[in-house]
Amino acid sequence: MKQLHIKISDDLYEEIKGNSMARECTMQSYIVECLKKDKVNKLKDIQEAQKDYKFKFIDLFAGIGGTRIGFERVGGKCVLTSEWDKYCQQTYEANYGDKPVGDVRELQVENIPEYDILVGGFPCQPFSLAGVSKKNSLGRPTGFLDETQGTLFFEVARIISGTRPKAFLLENVKNLVSHDKKRTFTTVINTLEQLNYKVFYKIMNGADYVPQHRERIFIVGFDKEYFTGDINFEFPRKVNLIQPKVKDILDKEVDEKYTLSDKLWSYLQAYAQKHKEKGNGFGFGLAELEGTSRTLSARYHKDGSEILIPQEGKNPRRLTPRECARLMGFPEDFKIVVSNTQAYKQFGNSVVVPLIEDIARKMMITLDEEKARRL
Known part of the structure; x- marks a missing residue:
């Protein structure tokens, strides 16, 4: 008993x-x-x-819920989640008790519960402008239907248009800004502005919060139809005087299975030497324990080469999944319920949680200013 x-x-x-x-x-x-x-x-x-929530939000392209944690920490309640990957769904449900709905394309706006903020990332896809001039596109409120049809960003725009959240936060890889000769990013911003939102964007580095170089583009928008006064918003600035270090996220004892085999270590060294001779920087990344690591990617499960931990007297090793969780700023009690391969993919695709929390806190300042105007 x-x-x-x-x-x-x-x-x-x-x-x-x-x-x-x-x-x-x-x-x-x-x-x-x-x-x-x-x-x-x-x-x-x-x-x-019985909980006193300040606002409600929906979490699209949710992955394993890193964005959800950030917004919950500033008083939000998640009322709907969308994530199609079955392994991410398993991790999400294990940690939050909610199983995400699947394909975002099947979400009907009339079935989405009332909420205040939309959050999420979306895959970077090129847009077709066939038959639609920029002049005509900008002149029509529904121009985004022509420019973004068939892409997953279209689904974000469709839901924003149909539900009119007070604000949104969208996250993507840094390369979204230059993708397809900058046409993709221009279309994204134009579309959001056509929907009558004031849009702010900035490339931010997760290294301000965790010991990892991780640059991402963040796009924040506020509904001009909701706000009755000026919309003022500033992205957070670095406040940590002490830079996080790789050594701070490492386990004291690690299973030998994470140490690279002689064969793999020899291959990675030879590969790096070959590219060095060609004059480029391709190769493994041996982490500086007193510094910041390279970016953790979804391919980390293949060989771990971008972030290797040096070990005295033996080959370097991969990070463990738990160390990856810490590198992304997830809480220590976050449950890892999938295989190592899937866990590496999930953390490599996720967001830096404390950075999201700081952006959410800044968004709440803007929303609270409007709330005060309405009193």
């Missing part, structure tokens, strides 16, 4: 007490009954209803 000790709110305590008295049983017996009869969600719903 095992014992479980939990802390609950006073209101939930009274709810359980009242229900147990009505059934003429102990509170412990009532809770066990609920668990056996799959009434856990009932207890969860009661607890959730």
